[in-house]
Amino acid sequence: MSISIDQLAGGGASERIQRELNKIAENVLDPNTKPDAVRKLTIEISIKPNDARQLGDAEINVKSSLAPAKGLPSAFVFDYDNEGNAVMQELRMSKDRNQTAVDDNGDIVDGTGAPLGKVVNMSPFR
Structure with missing residues (x-):
């Protein structure tokens, strides 16, 4: 055969x-x-x-x-809102200029650390 x-x-x-x-x-x-x-x-x-x-x-x-795609790294922060509901939000620490963050003084800055000017509070966190 x-x-x-x-x-x-x-x-x-x-x-x-x-x-x-x-x-x-x-x-x-x-x-x-x-x-x-x-x-x-x-x-x-x-x-x-x-x-x-x-x-x-x-x-x-x-x-x-096949090998699956690698997972994408991220992190979340957890807290309670003013009504006592559990909330979470992605913690975004990046060197991307378009990525916003909160600096040590509590000011919203872009990925390079430059202040953004007047921004409405975008977070449900207290």
């Missing part, structure tokens, strides 16, 4: 293997994934013989298991 992967399903199995290997290569090179995560290629051939056991319908599936 000699069955070649390259000949299965008229070459379609080989094409799907190559397509999934390309997905793996893209995933490995994606800086948003863990570099050391394991990627997998699975080739599944299902064969269902007929009652006479002389013919079997087959289905070939090829799939890849």
Whole structure:
């Protein structure tokens, strides 16, 4: 018996293997994934013989298991509002000029520390 992967399903199995290997290569090179995560290629051939056991319908599936995107770091602060309800808000500390923050004096500043001028209180915190 000699069955070649390259000949299965008229070459379609080989094409799907190559397509999934390309997905793996893209995933490995994606800086948003863990570099050391394991990627997998699975080739599944299902064969269902007929009652006479002389013919079997087959289905070939090829799939890849890729590394998920890395989580994005963030932080939250928790407090109670003036009515006693629990509230939370993302704590945003960034060097991005467009990112606002509260400095040590309680003034709202941009990501570089420059004051923003008059800003309406955007926080539900007391």
